Every structure is written in structure tokens, then in C-alpha cells.
Amino acid sequence: GAGVSQSPRYKVAKRGQDVALRCDPISGHVSLFWYQQALGQGPEFLTYFQNEAQLDKSGLPSDRFFAERPEGSVSTLKIQRTQQEDSAVYLCASSPDRGNTEAFFGQGTRLTVV
Amino acid sequence: QQQVKQSPQSLIVQKGGISIINCAYENTAFDYFPWYQQFPGKGPALLIAIRPDVSEKKEGRFTISFNKSAKQFSLHIMDSQPGDSATYFCAADRAQTGANNLFFGTGTRLTVIP
Numbered sequence: 001g002a003g004v005s006q007s008p009r010y011k012v013a014k015r016g017q018d019v020a021l022r023c024d025p026i027s028g029h030v031s032l033f034w035y036q037q038a039l040g041q042g043p044e045f046l047t048y049f050q051n052e053a054q055l056d057k058s059g060l061p062s063d064r065f066f067a068e069r070p071e072g073s074v075s076t077l078k079i080q081r082t083q084q085e086d087s088a089v090y091l092c093a094s095s096p097d098r099g100n101t102e103a104f105f106g107q108g109t110r111l112t113v114v
Numbered sequence: 115q116q117q118v119k120q121s122p123q124s125l126i127v128q129k130g131g132i133s134i135i136n137c138a139y140e141n142t143a144f145d146y147f148p149w150y151q152q153f154p155g156k157g158p159a160l161l162i163a164i165r166p167d168v169s170e171k172k173e174g175r176f177t178i179s180f181n182k183s184a185k186q187f188s189l190h191i192m193d194s195q196p197g198d199s200a201t202y203f204c205a206a207d208r209a210q211t212g213a214n215n216l217f218f219g220t221g222t223r224l225t226v227i228p
Contacts, residue, residue: 004157035216042120042203042218043158056215091157102148103216105157 004106006092012112013082021077021109025094032075033103034067035091043091049075082113117141118206120219127226133191135222137204140185146209148216149178149189152201161202162189165209194226 005024013019025032031050035043036059045059051072060067064083069075079086089110093103120137127133137147145166150158164171164178164187171178177190191198204219 033216040221042205042221043216044218045215048215059215093157102160102163105150105159107155107157 004092004094004104006090006106006109008109009107010110010112012114015084015113016081017113018078018080019082019111021079021090021111023075023077023092023094023106025073025075025092026096026104027073028096029094029104030072030097031095031103032069033093033095034075034077035093035105036061037089037091037108039088046077046090079111082111084113087111087113116220117217118204118219120204120222122222123220124223125225127194127224129194129196129226129228131194131226133189133194133198133224133226135189135202135204135224136186137188137219138184138186139206139217141206141208141217142185143208144206144217146207147178147180147187148205148207149176150203150205150218152203152221158203191224194224196226196228199224199226 007022034046037043047067048056049069064080066078089108091108093105095103118139148163149161151161152158162173162176166182175192180187201221201223205216
């Protein structure tokens with residue numbers, strides 16, 4: 001595709017429900033990142049993949065958050081037992097290689113936990 | 115702890131005027147400083163970036179000024195236009211170490227009045 005694609009664009013979850021957010025990076029991009037953006041704030045790093053390897057997950061706020069990229073392309077961010085504080089926009093970004101820091105962002109998934 | 119501090123939080127500028135947004139950082143390991151532009155409902159998009167070996171970088175109407183000793187950098191938008199109205203984020207990264215964890219500022223909402 002032409003850019004990073006994320007789905008769904010909007011997700012409403014009841015507290016305690018599990019959710020899965022999908023990211024399709026730009027074809028051929030080696031690096032993939034997940035960020036969390038709270039309302040009125042800058043994005044905050046969650047996790048980073050180089051191909052299928054998760055090299056950095058230091059930003060994941062709790063063990064309820066899990067990300068995978070099993071074939072080195074599409075990635076899924078899963079949040080178990082959602083809480084109200086999980087409400088945010090979840091942004092995915094990709095970049096062509098490990099050393100290239102220009103990250104191309106998707107439009108994000110707005111998660112609202114009620 | 116906010117790794118990158120950004121000001122002002124909001125900015126209103128007349129069409130044709132100069133918009134100036136400032137950022138400061140503490141971590142001297144940072145060596146890549148991008149600025150991102152974000153429109154409502156969209157993901158951030160890279161606007162311009164600088165590395166600390168230069169003090170200024172200009173691309174069209176956008177200029178980054180970088181002061182390594184003060185650990186500050188700023189974005190200047192010359193001849194501001196209504197289409198520039200968006201939220202701007204500064205960020206910092208340790209690109210040379212291969213890290214890909216962008217630390218974002220809290221954002222500046224720019225409004226350019228026609």
C-alpha cells in the first residue's frame with residue numbers, strides 16, 4: 001500500500017474486554033513501532049520490531065499489553081482486560097531500515113474504553 | 115519524566131507572520147531531532163529534521179535552529195499560512211546507536227488567522 005494502514009480506525013470496548021489492533025506497515029519496511037497518544041499529548045513509545053524480532057518493549061505500560069509481528073510484516077497490538085486509562089489513540093509507524101529514523105505513521109486507532 | 119519539553123502549548127499567528135516553537139532536552143545522547151506535523155484525525159508526518167553537527171537547517175518556509183550547548187532547538191515557520199494550522203511536535207532520538215524510540219514533546223497547537 002501507499003502508506004501505513006491501521007484498523008480499526010475506532011474501537012469502543014467495555015472495561016475488561018480484550019482488543020486487538022492491526023497495523024499494515026509500508027511494504028518492505030524493516031522497522032515497526034507502536035506508540036500511544038493520549039488526548040492532547042505527544043505520542044509515547046510502546047514497542048519496536050525489527051522484522052519479526054521485538055527488540056524493545058520497554059514502553060508497554062503493563063503485562064496486559066502484548067504485541068507481535070510473526071512474519072515480519074503485519075503487526076498486532078493486543079490489550080487484555082482493558083481499563084479506562086487505556087483510552088487513547090494507538091499509532092503504528094514503520095521505517096525502511098534499522099538506521100533510518102524517518103518513521104512513517106498511520107492514522108491511528110482511537111480506543112475508547114467505557 | 116518528560117524527556118523533551120516543548121513550548122508554547124498553543125500559538126496564534128496572523129497570516130504572513132513567523133511562527134516559533136521551542137524545545138529543550140536533557141539527554142546528551144540524543145543525536146536526531148525531527149519535527150512532526152499532525153492534522154486532526156491523522157498520524158504525525160515528518161516535517162523536517164536536524165542532526166547536532168549543524169546549527170541550522172532550512173527547507174522552504176521551515177527552519178530548524180539548533181543550539182547544542184544549550185540543548186535547545188526550535189522550529190521557525192516563515193510566511194505562515196492558514197494551511198499550516200496543525201499541531202506540531204518536536205522529538206528526539208538516539209539514531210546512531212540504532213535505537214528507534216522517538217521521545218516526543220507535548221505538542222503546540224498552531225492557528226494561523228487569515
